[in-house]
Amino acid sequence: MSIQFFAPRGADNQIVKLPSTLRRTVRWLPQIGDIFPDFNVETTEGPLNFWKWAEGHWVHLFSHPAANTPVCTTEIASIASYSAAWKAANVKNLALTGSTIEEQTQWHDDIARLFGVDVDFPCAQDTGLRLSKLFGMMHEKEAEAWPIRKSFLIDPSMRLRMIFEYPVFIGRRTDEIMRVLHALQMRDETGAATPSDWEDGDITIIPDDRPEAHVWRDFGANSTRLSPYLRVVQPTG
Numbered sequence: 001m002s003i004q005f006f007a008p009r010g011a012d013n014q015i016v017k018l019p020s021t022l023r024r025t026v027r028w029l030p031q032i033g034d035i036f037p038d039f040n041v042e043t044t045e046g047p048l049n050f051w052k053w054a055e056g057h058w059v060h061l062f063s064h065p066a067a068n069t070p071v072c073t074t075e076i077a078s079i080a081s082y083s084a085a086w087k088a089a090n091v092k093n094l095a096l097t098g099s100t101i102e103e104q105t106q107w108h109d110d111i112a113r114l115f116g117v118d119v120d121f122p123c124a125q126d127t128g129l130r131l132s133k134l135f136g137m138m139h140e141k142e143a144e145a146w147p148i149r150k151s152f153l154i155d156p157s158m159r160l161r162m163i164f165e166y167p168v169f170i171g172r173r174t175d176e177i178m179r180v181l182h183a184l185q186m187r188d189e190t191g192a193a194t195p196s197d198w199e200d201g202d203i204t205i206i207p208d209d210r211p212e213a214h215v216w217r218d219f220g221a222n223s224t225r226l227s228p229y230l231r232v233v234q235p236t237g
Contacts, residue, residue, distance in 0.1 A: 065146035
């Protein structure tokens with residue numbers, strides 16, 4: 001069975017039909033630029049009101065399938081091992097999963113024993129996966145009972161700035177989240193853009209016609225125009 005779905009048309013102007021099983025109804029699909037909603041949740045560090053807890057900070061809000069599972073163990077350990085880097089970048093972490101507080105607390109003891117790191121951020125108990133469903137973290141074709149691995153970077157104004165999604169059996173890469181965070185913070189500070197595979201300190205793109213004096217002010221160097229549409233600068237700081 002197929003249905004007409006918003007009458008989309010292909011290259012030949014024929015109506016594209018989708019199977020009825022692909023229909024979805026959602027209350028909210030998080031998108032970059034959205035103001036992230038406030039919520040209350042129980043965590044390993046006690047009750048948490050999201051906006052109040054996050055005030056003045058960037059937030060890395062992320063889901064994972066469950067406590068006491070192998071891939072999640074390595075993820076939580078990796079994120080915890082970056083504790084100093086998160087603090088230096090003014091970032092708070094908040095994990096979201098359906099596992100109970102008791103299960104997570106015992107699990108964190110295992111992580112400390114196995115990897116020698118303390119889980120120093122709150123990990124929430126998402127009872128009934130209510131928040132995971134609201135935030136688009138449940139992908140039934142990947143796993144019916146578990147959230148996928150979804151990461152949000154949210155800035156201090158509570159605006160959603162980055163979304164990553166990983167399948168259940170693929171662990172996220174913590175330094176990639178940090179890389180994007182640094183790129184977003186540089187963008188906010190200077191208005192610059194970042195090229196493919198950019199790392200902190202690499203050549204940066206000047207995406208507008210700002211005066212050279214402003215480029216020097218922000219980067220300590222003059223820009224180079226490689227083509228009419230590609231202007232770059234190598235920061236000296």
